[in-house]
Amino acid sequence: MLYVTKRVEFSASHRLFNPTFSDERNDEVFDKCNNFFGHGHNYVLEVTVCGLPNPETGYVIDLKKLKRIINYEIVDKVDHKHLNYDVAFLKGIIPTAENIVVTFWKLLENKIDDGKLFKMRLYESEDSYVEYFGDSVNIPLYLNSESK
Ligand code: NI
Numbered sequence: 001m002l003y004v005t006k007r008v009e010f011s012a013s014h015r016l017f018n019p020t021f022s023d024e025r026n027d028e029v030f031d032k033c034n035n036f037f038g039h040g041h042n043y044v045l046e047v048t049v050c051g052l053p054n055p056e057t058g059y060v061i062d063l064k065k066l067k068r069i070i071n072y073e074i075v076d077k078v079d080h081k082h083l084n085y086d087v088a089f090l091k092g093i094i095p096t097a098e099n100i101v102v103t104f105w106k107l108l109e110n111k112i113d114d115g116k117l118f119k120m121r122l123y124e125s126e127d128s129y130v131e132y133f134g135d136s137v138n139i140p141l142y143l144n145s146e147s148k
Contacts (some may be wrong), residue, residue, distance in 0.1 A: 010079035051115025061114035
C-alpha cells in the first residue's frame with residue numbers, strides 16, 4: 001500500500017466555549033480560547049490517501065485533483081470564516097481541532113474516487129495537531145442545546 005499526502009492551509013477564527021457552562025466554568029475549562037470575540041489560527045490540514053498506483057498513470061491519486069477536492073469540499077467553506085458562526089456544518093459543535101477534523105472527514109470520505117481516505121491531520125499551530133483515521137463511530141460532536 002502507498003500513502004500520498006496533500007497539505008493545504010486556511011485561516012479562521014473560533015471561540016471555544018460550551019453554552020451550557022457558566023461563564024466561570026468556561027473560563028476554567030477553555031481559558032484564553034474562551035475569549036468572547038474569538039481568536040484566529042493559521043490551520044494546516046494534511047490529507048492522506050492510500051492505495052496502489054494506477055498502472056496507466058503511476059498515481060494513487062493525482063495530487064492536483066486531491067487539492068481541488070479538498071479546496072472545494074473544505075477550504076472554500078472555512079477559509080477566513082468564524083468557525084462558530086459562519087460554517088453550517090460546524091453549527092452546534094465546539095470547534096476544537098478534534099471536532100473540526102471529524103467533520104472534515106465526513107465531508108471528504110465519499111469524495112475520493114482514486115484510493116481511499118486514510119488519515120487527516122489538522123494543525124492548529126506548528127506544535128499542536130490532531131490526527132484522525134475515520135475509525136470511530138458515533139463521536140458525540142453536537143452539544144445538546146436542550147440541556148442546561
Ligand atoms: Ni484556538
